[in-house]
Amino acid sequence: MDNRVTLTFDDAKKIAAVAEAEARRNDWPVVIAIVDDGGHLIYLSRLDHTQFGSIEVAIRKARAAIAFRRPTKVWEEHVADGRMRYLGLPGALPIEGGLPIMVNSQFIGAVGVSGVRSNQDAQIAQAGLDALLKSN
Template sequence: MKKLLLLALFCLPLLAFSQTKPYLTLADAQRISDAAEAKAKAEGWNVVIAILDDGGHLISLRKMDGVQIGSVEVAQAKAKSAVFFKRSTKIFEDAMKGEGGSRIATLPNAVGVEGGLPIFKDGIIVGAIGISGVTSAQDGIIAQAGVEAYQ
């Protein structure tokens, strides 16, 4: 009986580490990236597509042919901003245009350029997408196509 009790107590912490909330899988990230890339190709735009998990860690990165290398870091920064603040980077872009908007630039990890969107499942943030390579509005269109492929 004591051994059974000890075994149960030993296994209890292991059960606490099991995944109980939704999360992005690599297959999810690939599906999102595929949709974003298809939208970019349909429009004739070359971009970088970054998919992050809910902790801001990179799951997938695609750099389409011909896109400037600076967009690699920008796409990741947009996704990180979207996941950290649980909102579109367009909100920061719009806020920066208003009175006192320059304060947004002082927030750590806040990117004031459209193209970063959070990804939710059942109301819980599971990650984000960041797009960079064309205009911010075009980046936003591509990001939206990616998010729609997940939902």
């Protein structure tokens, strides 16, 4: 029997809905990207008046978070501490706002947010992630 947990489209919609609500509550125009455990895009939401450059950044944040199974804030902190070698890691993105999604000790995907300050992006991503984790 396969005990593998997967991120469903309904899960992605739940994450996005709460993340969008957090962004709207703060009047923050952002893009929210949700990927599966292979980094494939499941869901993308671009709120009104969000710069189009944030689309690719949100996707890359999500992909980096699942590829390395850690928040993208880790890479941002490494670079801020002067450890520039982390900039050369393929797929790493040293900008806060990408969070892996872990359920039952399994990495099942990630959420990436872009459009405002990176700590605000992370706040939005965390709100969406918290909603999923509370429901499981």
